[in-house]
Amino acid sequence: MSNTTDLNDKQIQILHVAETLFADKGFDGTSIRTIAKEAKINIAMVSYYFGSKERLLESLILYRTKDLKESIGSLVTDDSPPLEKINKLITIYIHQINANKGIYRILHFEIATKKRDLNLKAFTELRRGNLKTLALIVEEGQKAGVFQKEIAVDLLTPTILGTFFHFHMNKAYFVDLLKLHTDELYENYILTNLTKHIQQTIKALLIYES
Template identity: 75%
Template sequence: MGLTTDFNEKQIKILEVAETLFAEKGFDGTSIRNISKEAKINIAMVSYYFGSKERLLESLILYRTSDLKFQLESLMQENLEPIEKINKLIEVYINRINCNKGIYRILHFEFATNKRDLNFDSFTELKKGNLKSLEAIIKEGQSKGVFRKDIIIPLITPTILGTFFHFHMNKPFFENLLNLKTEDLYNNYIKTNLTKHIQQTIKALLIYES
């Protein structure tokens, strides 16, 4: 059975509580009972909706990542120059990840340890779809003669995400270095300076040197 992205209000409540608990206590440290108690939803109901904790995590990944897919698809329809589309795509990516740090931390850990029988097929399909969107933008830029022909497209996403994650993994260091004393200042720095820096980096990779 394919996972659905249409969740009802109760399911969304369960997913959001699960996300918070997974991010705080880890996947192993969280039980369906904890989730049901925190969500104030009967444990049988949680099991009925999602089955196991593994399936719940799969649904959570889908819930959190499917809106990225919609955002990219609508971006594709916009009447913008290829480089403007890329800049917007970077903005969307960074914003999505920064708003969903919890789920990305869980994912990162689950992928790295790979000790569980999690079905990441839907997530992999989604990533392939996102890559196709990126590819379409870059090919458009190439056909217009503005982007280089020798770009390794699958490496663009890790370049974007790698910069963000390195910055985020070293949060205390950068907070201190850049004097980002509050969470608002930190998030604002990501939104403006870090995003702009990544856009400039990607632009330098894509555009012919004049």
Template identity: 70%
Template sequence: MKSNFNDKQIQILEVAEILFSEKGFDGTSIRNIAKLAKINIAMVSYYFGSKERLLESLIIYRTSDLKNQLENLLKEEIEPIEKVNKLIELYINRINSNRGIYRILHFEFASKKREQNLNAISELKKGNLKSLETIIEEGQRKGVFRKDIIIPLITPTILGTFFHFHMNKPFFENLLNLKTENLYNNYIETNLTKHIQQTIKALLIYES
């Protein structure tokens, strides 16, 4: 499916994202989407055909540029650990600024109702893992990274830390005195990201 959408399609996709993340896929109708987007129901069907195809398009819309960003990162002439740090920044920034789509993806994997969308997400995950493997293997060839790294567990370590922090947002806001949304987001971009980078570095680098 194409990843270049026109303005009207993007309007529909962004409204669908809001509703899917709030009410779930099954709790949202095409009529709900059309009403909030202030368009005719027929237009949603014209552009996407079905609610399932609309969800597939939403996943593509929110994730299609990640592949290019990872490919560009692999080409950078920097040390492997710096590539890992940049990859972590990329992951955390994307998830924190696109919480709606990741909430939807979580619901989809939990429900296991739409195999086509699960396959699309799985292919995306495989591509992301391949980029991570390339970086780790480069570090191993250079003798910088450990040989006994379980590469598929690196991403869950990164994302698990973020999601634990975010799912306990009220607790950490109070604990760390993050009184505004800006303070909360800034803490994620700086302190939390740095903590995750240090954690992953400790897993990758040989002990001195």
């Protein structure tokens, strides 16, 4: 699998095209030939760069999650108070995943169905790394006497992402319910109201009741 730091412009172009097609037609409904045609590149070059459609998807996952890893990792050395770090982490998650909904939808489908043998070791390591950062922030808050001692850290990320994905997977319902009838209104609601709601939810799980 290509190292995301070593990708050339042509490889990145192929990944962008593949992401759009995977999100639109599904992984199974997209062929290497179609990707090559849309990317205006010889089909042999796609195979040369990535080997197979499965390996291309693996590279796409790493390419799209690299920024998330770096952004969340940087919070460890951030000087902000623990709760502010948690809020920043939630904002990073929502912004990154909302900006890359296509690949995350593909990824969650592939993980859930296990229809093919994907080497997702690197993605698993990414998730564990993000969890470790979250655990360090929670521990910092506990040592400062700000956070409760009994916190199910492993369940915080599913709470954050589960709320986002439920909202997104039921877009038509919420668009009608909340009168979010333009893309701008919908996107703005996610990045403001929904993000704030998730932050308040996680705060309630972390902070001592007064």
